[in-house]
Amino acid sequence: MSPTDGKGPRAQRKAARPMEILEAAFEEFSAQGYAATRVEDIARRVGVTKGTVYVYFESKEVLFGEMMRHLSTPLADTRAHIRSLEGPYPQRIEAFVRYVYQRLVADRKTRELLRLVVAEGARFPHLADRQDEEFMQPLCDAAGEMIREGVACGAFRPTPLAEIPELLISPALLRAVEHLMFDDRRSTDLEDFIAAHLELLWSALLPCEERTGTNGRTARPDA
Amino acid sequence: MSPTDGKGPRAQRKAARPMEILEAAFEEFSAQGYAATRVEDIARRVGVTKGTVYVYFESKEVLFGEMMRHLSTPLADTRAHIRSLEGPYPQRIEAFVRYVYQRLVADRKTRELLRLVVAEGARFPHLADRQDEEFMQPLCDAAGEMIREGVACGAFRPTPLAEIPELLISPALLRAVEHLMFDDRRSTDLEDFIAAHLELLWSALLPCEERTGTNGRTARPDA
DNA sequence: TAGAATTGACTGACCCTTTAGTCAATGAAA
DNA sequence: TTTCATTGACTAAAGGGTCAGTCAATTCTA
Secondary structure (H helix, E strand, O other): OOOOOOOOHHHHHHHHHHHHHHHHHHHHHHHHOOOOOOHHHHHHHHOOOHHHHHHHOOOHHHHHHHHHHHHHHHHHHHHHHHHOOOOOHHHHHHHHHHHHHHHHHHOHHHHHHHHHHHHHOOOOHHHHHHHHHHHHHHHHHHHHHHHHHHHHOOOOOOOHHHOOOHHHHHHHHHHHHHHHHHOOOOOOOHHHHHHHHHHHHHHHHOOHHHOOOOOOOOOOOOO | OOOOOOOOHHHHHHHHHHHHHHHHHHHHHHHHOOOOOOHHHHHHHHOOOHHHHHHHOOOHHHHHHHHHHHHHHHHHHHHHHHHOOOOOHHHHHHHHHHHHHHHHHHOHHHHHHHHHHHHHOOOOHHHHHHHHHHHHHHHHHHHHHHHHHHHHOOOOOOOHHHOOOHHHHHHHHHHHHHHHHHOOOOOOOHHHHHHHHHHHHHHHHOOHHHOOOOOOOOOOOOO
16 A cells, blocks of 8 residues: 555655655755755755755754665666567577666766765765665676677677676776766767777677677667 | 975975875875865864964865866876877777777876766866866867878878877776766776777778778787 | 055954754653 | 654854955065
8 A cells, every 4th residue: 555545635645755855855955965955956846945954864864875876776677578578599698788888878867866875975975885786796796697698609708807897897987987078068979989889799709700890789779 | 406405394394285185185085075074184184283284274165176277287288299109000999999998998197087076077167177178179180180191191091080080089988987977886897998999990990801890909918 | 675554465363154963851652 | 632753943153265464584775
């Protein structure tokens, strides 16, 4: 039974408050950083006053922690999603790579989570650990496994990518960091970038004779 | 004539102060972030009081700006250094790659500069621009040029790396970000990582028949 | 050279704004 | 009428920024 079931408008509002506050906290904390964010700003964004925020969260620090936890939860299904990929290995790799760009570059929430971890990680070390546990490690493990399978069944050549899958996702991270630094001021075409990234991967993964230069699908994604 | 020439101890101390303060400011700002750093902390680190800091810098914000400028200046010679690389193209690439790891991963100052740009870039946009202008762009331009030369003279195969040299340095950036997130808690071997990175590059750059798996020198760097 | 006068780098107490956190009063929903 | 989510005025503490005063280094004078 959901918390909004069979309740009057008062109870519904109350039930919705914590989430509203977490969303507003995300906007403010990611834009200003922890120390520079005022609880009053978060409250104003929700349309209430500071006192209300303290009804739902006992302190600014707790609110920040809860907000980070809230941000991290959608990452939990990363591993399952990746394991569900099907088809020939190169296409699986491409789907995987596009998924990584989707999360790390296109999805603002994940991107800003990265900013907060880098910016505030020194004072909240568990943030980095959770982010790694729930996102980076699953991603890398799944990628490594996929590549080793591909190698085992002869689709891919042996490659250090199998042992160090971070190499596979690093270009996406670079785009994410660029995005964090310049927002939208320096945006070269992402599709071109991904195409080049895939090209680089094929040269490492595919046997020489299969490298045509247009493996997988490097064309724009259409329906 | 240097500012310490022929001066008494009083004048020498005065001349040294701004630099001392900038160094202390770097330590505090990079550890705590702009908003959470107190000018008093910076002063204490130097061994003076807050008032003294305000003798040399008119405000916290100006001090931060000057500190960032001070940090950025050593980056200026990046381009020259890269152009001075010599020898066969694969060795030049390897030297370049190692230089990038040196700066981005091993050099604490450059790494923390990255943290500050990501963390504070939203409120000080010119920081990102300068960092890019003086470091990232020269690095990428030089790399792109080197690869295109290598392709032109037949040492390398045509490759999208020539047009998108960011791909070449992205693994180093990943290590830098990991370092920022975990400090020293998660350090897999850097040499293994670089070796794998180079391996990946050779599979993209070298003709098939030259790819032995141990191009360049993948052994530990010795004298 | 010795002592007096001057300088100026530095201090630390102070001001004032900002902001985390509190709580008695309020008024709309139940 | 009762309940309780919300308010907004309040406190306390923190921290940016100021400045008159201090004393050691330096310069001047005899």
